[in-house]
Amino acid sequence: MPPQHTNLSLFLLCLSLLSTPTPTQSLDFLYNSFKPTDLTLIGDARIDPTTSTIRLTNDSNQFSIGRAFHPQPLSLDRPFSTSFVFSILPQLLSSPGFGLAFVLSNTTDPPNAISGQFFGLFSNSTSPPPRPLLAVEFDTGRNTEFNDPDDDHVGIDLNNPESALTHTAGYFNSSSSKDGVVPIDMKSGQNIRAWIDFDPTTFEINVTIAPITVPRPPRPLISYRDSEIRKYVSPRMFVGFSASKVTWVEVQRVLAWSLSDVGPAREINTSGLPVFLPETGTGKPRGLSRGGVAGVSIGGVVFVVMLGGWGCVCGHGGGGRVMEMFSYEELVESTKGFSTDELLGSGGFGRVYRATLRPPSSSNHNNNNNNNNNTPVLVAVKCVSHDSKQGFREFMAEISSPKKVLNWEGRRRVLIDVAEGLSYLHHGWDQVVLHRDIKSSNILLDSEMRARLGDFGLAKLYQHGQAPNTTRVAPTTPASLLSELRFGAGVDGGEAQVPSPDNV
Numbered sequence: 293m294p295p296q297h298t299n300l301s302l303f304l305l306c307l308s309l310l311s312t313p314t315p316t317q318s319l320d321f322l323y324n325s326f327k328p329t330d331l332t333l334i335g336d337a338r339i340d341p342t343t344s345t346i347r348l349t350n351d352s353n354q355f356s357i358g359r360a361f362h363p364q365p366l367s368l369d370r371p372f373s374t375s376f377v378f379s380i381l382p383q384l385l386s387s388p389g390f391g392l393a394f395v396l397s398n399t400t401d402p403p404n405a406i407s408g409q410f411f412g413l414f415s416n417s418t419s420p421p422p423r424p425l426l427a428v429e430f431d432t433g434r435n436t437e438f439n440d441p442d443d444d445h446v447g448i449d450l451n452n453p454e455s456a457l458t459h460t461a462g463y464f465n466s467s468s469s470k471d472g473v474v475p476i477d478m479k480s481g482q483n484i485r486a487w488i489d490f491d492p493t494t495f496e497i498n499v500t501i502a503p504i505t506v507p508r509p510p511r512p513l514i515s516y517r518d519s520e521i522r523k524y525v526s527p528r529m530f531v532g533f534s535a536s537k538v539t540w541v542e543v544q545r546v547l548a549w550s551l552s553d554v555g556p557a558r559e560i561n562t563s564g565l566p567v568f569l570p571e572t573g574t575g576k577p578r579g580l581s582r583g584g585v586a587g588v589s590i591g592g593v594v595f596v597v598m599l600g601g602w603g604c605v606c607g608h609g610g611g612g613r614v615m616e617m618f619s620y621e622e623l624v625e626s627t628k629g630f631s632t633d634e635l636l637g638s639g640g641f642g643r644v645y646r647a648t649l650r651p652p653s654s655s656n657h658n659n660n661n662n663n664n665n666n667t668p669v670l671v672a673v674k675c676v677s678h679d680s681k682q683g684f685r686e687f688m689a690e691i692s693s694p695k696k697v698l699n700w701e702g703r704r705r706v707l708i709d710v711a712e713g714l715s716y717l718h719h720g721w722d723q724v725v726l727h728r729d730i731k732s733s734n735i736l737l738d739s740e741m742r743a744r745l746g747d748f749g750l751a752k753l754y755q756h757g758q759a760p761n762t763t764r765v766a767p768t769t770p771a772s773l774l775s776e777l778r779f780g781a782g783v784d785g786g787e788a789q790v791p792s793p794d795n796v
Contacts, residue, residue, distance in 0.1 A: 317364070317367070318367075318552075318553055318554045319362070319364060319366050319367070319372070319551060319552070319553050320551070320552040320553070320554055320555075320558075321362070321549075321550065321551055321552075322549075322550040322557075322558040322560070323548060323549045323550070324548045324560060324561055324564070324565075325344035325345070325547075325548070326339050326344050326345065326346055326546075326549075327339060327344070331346070331360045331361060331362060331363065331532070332360070332361045332362070332363050332400055332530075332532075333358075333359075333360055334357075334358065334359040334360070334361070334400055334401065335356070335357040335358045335359060335412065336348070336349050336350040336356045336357065336358040337349075337358030337359055337360045338358075340545075343545075343547075343566045345545045345546065345547045345566065346360050346533065346545060346546040346547075347543070347544070347545060348360065348392055348533060348534070348535035348544045348545075348546075349389075349535050349536065349537045349542065349543075349544060351541055351543070352541075353539045353540065353541065354539065355407045355408070355536075355537070355538055355539070356407060356536060356537050357405070357406075357407045357412035357534075357535075357536040358412065358534070358535055358536070359395075359400060359412060359532060359533065359534040360532050360533050360534075360546070361397075361400050361530045361531065361532030361533075362530070362531055362532055362551070365528040365529060365530050365531075366396070366528065366529055366530070366531045366551075366553065367527065367528055367553065368396075368492045368525050368526070368527060368528065368529055369492070369527065370492075370493070370553055371489070371490060371491040371492070371493070371553070372489075372490055372551060372552065372553035373487070373488070373489045373490075373551070373552060373555075373556050373557045374394070374487075374488050374531075374549070374550065374551040374552075374557050375485065375486065375487045375488075375549075375550050375551075375557045375559075375560055376394070376485070376486055376533075376546055376547075376548060376549040376550070376560075377483050377484065377485050377486075377504060377546070377547040377548045377549075377560060377562060377565060378392060378430065378483075378484055378486065378544070378545060378546050378547065379481055379482065379483050379484070379543075379544075379545045379547060379568050380392065380430070380432055380478050380479055380481070380484075380542065380543070380544050380545075381479065381480070381481035381542070381543045381568055381570060382432070382479055382540070382541070382542040382543075383540065383541040383542065383543075384540060384541075388432045388433050388443060388479050388542060389432060389433060389535075389537045389538075389540065389541075389542025389544070390408065390409045390411065390431060390432060390433040390435075390535070390536065390537065390542070391429065391430045391431045391432040391433070391478060391535070391542075391544065392411070392429075392430055392533055392534065392535040392544040392546075393411045393413060393427040393428060393429045393430065393449070393533065393534050393535065394427065394428045394430075394486070394488060394531075394532075394533055395411075395413060395425070395426070395427040395428075395531070395532060395533065395534050396424075396425070396426045396427070396490075396525065396529045396530070396531055397413070397424065397425045397426075397529060397530050398423075398424035398425070398526045398528070398529050398530070399530070400530050400532075402414070402425055403415070404417075406536075407536035407537060407538065408536055408537070408538045409433060409435045409438070409453060410453050410536060411427065411429060411449075411453065411534050411535060411536055412534045412535060412536035413425065413427055413449075413534050414449070414451065414452060414453045420451050420452055421451075422450075422451060422523035422524060423451050423524070424524060424525055424526040424529060425450075425451040425524060426448075426449070426450060426451070426521065426524045426525060426529075427448075427449040427534070428446065428447070428448060428449070428486075428488055428497070428499055429446065429447045429448075429449055429453075429455065430446055430461070430478055430484075430486070430501075431443075431444075431445050431446070431447060432444060432478050432479045432542070435453075437454075438453050438454040438455070439454060439455075439458075440455075440458065441458055441459075441460055442460055443479075444460060444461045444475070444476070444477060444478050444479065445458050445459060445460050445461055446458065446459055446461055446499055446501065446513055446514055447459075447514075448497060448499070448514065448516045450520065450521065450523075450524045451524055456516065456518070456520075457514060457516045458514075459473075459513050459514050460473065460475065461475065461476045461477075461478050461501065461513075462474050462475040462476050462501075462513065463476065463500065463501055463502040463506065463509040463513060464509050464510065464511040464513070465506075465509065466510060466511075473513070474722060476501060476502070476503065476722075477720070480570075480720075481543075481568050481569060481570050482503055482567075483503070483504045483547060483562070483565060483567060483568075484501055484502070484503055484504070485501065485502055485503070485504050485508075485560070485562065486499065486500065486501045487499070487500040487501075487508060487512075487557075488500075489512075492521070492525055494517065495517060495518055495519050495520075495521040495522060496515070496516070496517040497514070497515075497516045497517075497521075498512040498514070498515050498516075499512055499513055499514040499515075499516075500512045500513055501513055503722055504562040504565070505722070506722065531551065533546055543568070545568065547565045547566065548560045548561075548562070548565060564637055618649060622649070623647065626647035626648055626649050627645040627646070627647045630643075630645055631645075634646045634647065702741055705741075705742070705743075706735065706737070706741075706742075706743040707743075709742055709743035709744070710730070710735055710743050710745065713743070713744070713745045714727070714730070714745075717745075723753045723754060723755060723756070724753065724754040724755065724756055725748075725751055725752075725753060726751060726752045726753075726754065727745060727748065727750070727751050728750040728751060728752060729747060729749070729750040729751075730745075733747075734746050734747040
């Protein structure tokens with residue numbers, strides 16, 4: 293081949309290689325917890341070392357902005373799906389903040405972004421120009437200047453705090469358009485899961501939310517499709533979360549996050565995620581405690597707590613309740629020396645181990661049940677130690693509480709707390725929770741001597757508007773305690789359960 297032909301062939305080959313599009317790198321990740329090295333943290337955003345969750349704003353009475361982005365930009369030449377679990381809890385219900393936003397941006401530091409109701413993303417310009425910034429807001433404050441529908445809504449923001457489309461927070465529990473939306477209180481501190489699907493080729497965004505106790509709803513809460521979106525995206529964008537506040541405190545957390553642009557986002561394991569409770573003084577109880585959630589979810593599972601050199605196990609055995617004491621040595625032996633092979637899980641509140649214990653005196657707890665056996669029982673043992681930072685702090689606070697004496701005002705406060713707790717169980721949650729075992733031993737006091745309902749082993753769940761079925765008296769529960777069904781303004785379609793004054 294003549295030299296000129298060879299040079300021409302090489303030139304054409306190089307030209308074809310240059311014109312071939314470079315394949316973009318895919319993004320597929322799953323975080324069930326976070327480390328500081330996982331994300332790009334900006335402003336006041338940080339990883340809580342105790343819970344391994346993302347905190348976006350600070351806890352002071354100062355203005356604050358926090359953003360957390362995945363370090364690798366996302367290529368928007370194909371659809372992606374993402375799912376995450378978040379929790380929002382204002383310090384004072386009367387002064388909620390502004391929630392948080394899921395954001396796509398071509399920069400991790402949007403220009404002229406300010407705090408407050410602008411999510412640390414937008415400027416206060418009345419007519420912001422189109423630029424690559426798109427957000428899905430989970431807003432817990434109503435701002436009339438942005439035409440917010442209420443103080444609990446989800447919106448699509450195109451470089452503007454005034455949403456292109458909003459909807460009151462909630463979820464559809466069926467695919468029928470005739471069924472209404474089940475509302476969600478995003479300010480309750482409960483764990484809420486969000487699903488977002490975005491197709492940049494058709495300019496369509498679908499947003500779905502639900503409490504983590506609810507499977508993914510069959511219909512999205514928001515479905516937005518508009519070619520205007522093309523003005524607010526770029527070929528590669530950073531993806532993450534942003535929040536801001538003014539002088540009052542609101543805690544915004546992201547507990548877990550998955551995303552994929554090669555298929556559906558991977559499933560998040562929500563069973564081991566921490567639960568964040570309202571702080572004392574928020575005005576009303578707006579969340580089930582860890583014990584309450586576990587009790588409603590798993591009923592009569594046997595549970596052991598190690599406190600110093602002894603432990604106790606309590607559960608529903610046969611027709612009644614059993615309480616047994618075990619020595620520290622027995623707990624060590626049953627967990628094989630707290631072996632990692634028996635470790636079920638761990639967190640800020642301690643480690644939980646599998647153990648097999650043989651009740652030493654089951655004959656003392658017949659409860660009119662003739663099944664007198666000594667069968668070993670599989671249990672879970674929680675070990676609280678100095679390494680269990682949050683658990684140890686609560687343990688030390690709780691063992692000092694008995695030193696306090698309740699005066700009459702304190703006792704009145706306990707009764708009010710119990711009544712407010714029952715009101716939430718009956719009216720404030722997604723389903724009606726009937727405790728069915730209100731008595732003094734099931735009312736727990738925290739370090740501030742505020743009351744919390746415990747032991748949900750007999751609890752039952754009903755849908756709002758569903759009449760509760762007749763319940764039977766447990767053998768160990770005095771009949772007088774089940775005179776809780778009193779006043780007629782309680783559970784939807786039924787009566788209220790209120791503890792009799794002689795019971796508490």
